Amino acid sequence: MKKITYKSHSLSTPRYNFSNVFIIAGQSDETVVTETSIEELFDQNGMNIKNSLLQDSMPVLATEPMPPILNLSNYPGEECKRDCMPNQKRVCYFQFVLENYQAMGVACGKCAEGVESDCYKPQCIIGDGVEKGVMSINRQIPGPDIQVCQGDYIVVDVANHAHGSAATLHWHGMHMKDTPYMDGVPYVTQCPIPFATTFRYEFYATEPGTQFYHSHSGHHKVNGQYGALIVRRPFKEDPENLMYDFDLPEHYILISDWMHVYGEDMFPGRPSREILPNSLLINGRGQYMAVGSSERTTVPPTIYYVKAGERYRFRLINGISHACPVQFQIEKHDLVIIASDSFNVRPRLFNTLVSNSGERYDFVVTANHTQGDFWIRVRAMGI
Numbered sequence: 075m076k077k078i079t080y081k082s083h084s085l086s087t088p089r090y091n092f093s094n095v096f097i098i099a100g101q102s103d104e105t106v107v108t109e110t111s112i113e114e115l116f117d118q119n120g121m122n123i124k125n126s127l128l129q130d131s132m133p134v135l136a137t138e139p140m141p142p143i144l145n146l147s148n149y150p151g152e153e154c155k156r157d158c159m160p161n162q163k164r165v166c167y168f169q170f171v172l173e174n175y176q177a178m179g180v181a182c183g184k185c186a187e188g189v190e191s192d193c194y195k196p197q198c199i200i201g202d203g204v205e206k207g208v209m210s211i212n213r214q215i216p217g218p219d220i221q222v223c224q225g226d227y228i229v230v231d232v233a234n235h236a237h238g239s240a241a242t243l244h245w246h247g248m249h250m251k252d253t254p255y256m257d258g259v260p261y262v263t264q265c266p267i268p269f270a271t272t273f274r275y276e277f278y279a280t281e282p283g284t285q286f287y288h289s290h291s292g293h294h295k296v297n298g299q300y301g302a303l304i305v306r307r308p309f310k311e312d313p314e315n316l317m318y319d320f321d322l323p324e325h326y327i328l329i330s331d332w333m334h335v336y337g338e339d340m341f342p343g344r345p346s347r348e349i350l351p352n353s354l355l356i357n358g359r360g361q362y363m364a365v366g367s368s369e370r371t372t373v374p375p376t377i378y379y380v381k382a383g384e385r386y387r388f389r390l391i392n393g394i395s396h397a398c399p400v401q402f403q404i405e406k407h408d409l410v411i412i413a414s415d416s417f418n419v420r421p422r423l424f425n426t427l428v429s430n431s432g433e434r435y436d437f438v439v440t441a442n443h444t445q446g447d448f449w450i451r452v453r454a455m456g457i
Contacts, residue, residue: 146229151220155323158223158308165227166279168220170211170243172267172289172299173235177215178205188372199298202353202362203371206334209236209289209297215358216330216393217287217301221323224282224307233272240266240291243275245303246432247285247416253277258290266291282307283416284389284434286328293337296395302326304389305416314412317421318438321387325378329402329429329452330355331394351396354452378450380441387412389436392429399455402427405448409437428455 146167154166177199178185183192186203193200197213211217222228234241244258256277257263267273288300304326309315331351333340340349353360357376363369380386392400409424413436427435 149229151218151222151228154223154226155221156223158306160308160311163223163225163227165229166220166222168218168228168230170217170230170232171213171235172209172211172232172239172241172294173213174237174239175199175208175210175213175298176205177201177208177298178203181213185373186371190374193374200359200373202332202355202360203373204334204352204362207297207336209239209294209299211299211301214301215298216328217299219302219304219323219326220287221302221304221306222279224279224305226279226305228275228277228279230275231272232267232275234267234269236294237269239294240268241294241299242266242290243287243299244290245275245277245285245287247283247303247434248277248279248281250277251280258287260291279305281305281416283413284326284391284436285416286391286393286434288393293341293395295393296331296333296337300328300330300393302328302389302391313418314421314436317410317412318385318387320384325386326357326389326391327376327402327450328357328391328393329400330358331396331398331454332360337395349396351394351454354394354400354454356450356452376450380439382441382444385438385440387436387438390427390429390434392431392433394431396454397431399428399430401451401453401455402429403451404439405451406443407439407448409439411435411437 146165149165149167151166151168154164178201179199181195182198182200183189183195185193185195185198185200186205192198199208199210199213199215201208201215208215220228220230230243232241232243240260242258242260242264245256250257253276255263256275258275260266264273282305285303285305286300287303288295306321332353332355334352353362359373359376361370361373361375363371378388390402394400403426409427411419411422411424411427413419415434421438427437429435
């Protein structure tokens with residue numbers, strides 16, 4: 075009987091690497107087992123074999139059975155952010171740690187005082203420049219972006235280190251046809267993840283397009299637990315590939331609302347007219363100016379770089395939690411809409427785009443000015 079090596083994980087106190095934002099949620103022990111004892115090994119480690127890609131009786135895609143993965147650390151999700159090629163699929167492994175954290179806390183140094191370099195320090199969450207409590211993923215807001223190719227296999231270990239809170243993550247836009255138990259809806263598709271435990275989400279990236287993920291528990295989403303999920307297809311297979319020159323990983327725009335208190339402090343009990351966000355953020359950054367004041371916070375905004383004369387595909391994600399439409403514009407530039415909610419549409423030219431919570435749009439911008447800086451404007455409508 076052939077022997078294989080499997081890395082078993084025992085959850086321990088997380089070790090934080092302050093040289094970057096990534097958090098190691100557990101330690102590994104190498105165990106030599108036979109192929110027939112893998113299920114027993116999963117049981118010993120408190121993992122659900124029914125949710126494991128090692129189970130042959132419940133394939134995710136019958137045409138592409140997934141072989142056993144013995145050491146997921148060999149498949150870092152960051153390496154899945156690549157140019158997609160036909161028939162070159164990968165396993166993409168991510169580790170998420172959910173915890174209570176602080177925006178504009180000690181990790182940000184003197185960012186609030188105008189020292190811009192401190193605003194880019196590891197584990198510094200900026201928001202709109204006002205200090206507040208948050209619920210973060212890997213001490214980031216938004217959480218780590220997941221960018222893969224169609225057909226890749228996504229594996230996400232979610233460790234809940236938020237005291238007193240159970241958690242789930244929902245993969246918005248993924249149909250989960252063959253993996254409904256991975257949809258992340260508490261008490262419907264799974265039990266919430268209790269504090270100090272880990273749950274493994276795993277599914278194929280079957281739906282190409284602009285998606286995102288967010289918490290589906292309590293007020294965790296408005297408190298900061300969300301991130302981009304983008305599934306690309308090979309360039310030659312994209313029906314809109316003649317519309318743009320570049321589809322860069324950094325060119326996604328995730329709009330979110332931001333309150334200066336936890337969401338739990340606002341719901342329930344407050345009249346609806348009082349439940350308003352203090353700011354709107356783009357990729358977790360924005361500036362705040364109080365009503366009646368002429369001063370803004372000095373934190374740096376999100377910046378996108380383009381080259382004159384080129385056409386760029388941007389991906390807009392409306393991740394706000396309030397029921398409020400959002401108006402989007404780019405100064406002195408038109409938007410050619412090519413996709414809505416990951417479905418291709420007939421290209422149309424607009425100068426303003428209005429979206430609601432959960433909607434995603436792909437659009438093309440032509441850098442038709444020789445040089446300059448141009449504002450991206452996001453405005454809540456009806457507030």
